[in-house]
Amino acid sequence: QQQVKQSPQSLIVQKGGISIINCAYENTAFDYFPWYQQFPGKGPALLIAIRPDVSEKKEGRFTISFNKSAKQFSLHIMDSQPGDSATYFCAASEDKSTFGDGTTLTVKP
Amino acid sequence: EAGVTQFPSHSVIEKGQTVTLRCDPISGHDNLYWYRRVMGKEIKFLLHFVKESKQDESGMPNNRFLAERTGGTYSTLKVQPAELEDSGVYFCASSLQSSYNSPLHFGNGTRLTVT
Numbered sequence: 001q002q003q004v005k006q007s008p009q010s011l012i013v014q015k016g017g018i019s020i021i022n023c024a025y026e027n028t029a030f031d032y033f034p035w036y037q038q039f040p041g042k043g044p045a046l047l048i049a050i051r052p053d054v055s056e057k058k059e060g061r062f063t064i065s066f067n068k069s070a071k072q073f074s075l076h077i078m079d080s081q082p083g084d085s086a087t088y089f090c091a092a093s094e095d096k097s098t099f100g101d102g103t104t105l106t107v108k109p
Numbered sequence: 110e111a112g113v114t115q116f117p118s119h120s121v122i123e124k125g126q127t128v129t130l131r132c133d134p135i136s137g138h139d140n141l142y143w144y145r146r147v148m149g150k151e152i153k154f155l156l157h158f159v160k161e162s163k164q165d166e167s168g169m170p171n172n173r174f175l176a177e178r179t180g181g182t183y184s185t186l187k188v189q190p191a192e193l194e195d196s197g198v199y200f201c202a203s204s205l206q207s208s209y210n211s212p213l214h215f216g217n218g219t220r221l222t223v224t
Contacts, residue, residue: 043200043215089152099152
């Protein structure tokens with residue numbers, strides 16, 4: 001059973017729009033939720049992370065929203081740019097990181 | 110600071126052959142992880158080293174996979190004999206601390222194709 005479910009699998013957004021990627025988890029022992037960004041041919045790189053004692057964290061155009069009771073968290077990319085086109089992975093950590101399937105984001109100019 | 114380095118970047122082998130993947134972590138990072146992504150699915154945990162010791166190898170698929178980290182520096186992951194289902198991208202990551210919220214620094218991965 002997959003412990004972290006991510007959606008959508010792919011997403012196409014116009015430049016300037018808002019990109020939203022959602023994740024849900026089952027294990028309530030998870031207590032660190034990072035998002036990673038991966039460009040083709042490269043490894044995933046940490047983008048932003050949140051702990052469950054806060055409901056939102058913002059870094060520039062990137063925001064994580066966290067709903068502990070629903071066991072869901074999401075990544076919002078404001079003013080999406082073509083350079084944001086990449087694969088995004090959510091993860092949840094207890095003693096090790098468990099990843100979602102990834103979302104391929106395409107931002108059209 | 111040099112990042113995590115993985116060799117080779119690509120490997121194509123036939124079923125039944127042996128392949129060895131190598132990972133050089135960031136200098137000073139005692140924690141080294143191996144992950145695998147198969148067919149666009151999730152990045153799946155394989156194992157975790159702290160220095161030269163295996164902290165957690167619960168994700169290793171079977172005994173055809175052998176990971177080593179002699180001397181606590183670079184690590185190798187050997188697949189012997191390789192099967193078709195072993196195809197995928199193998200990522201190595203390192204971190205400074207072993208705590209769960211220490212950021213992972215990934216290498217660019219090794220794309221393994223077993224034919």
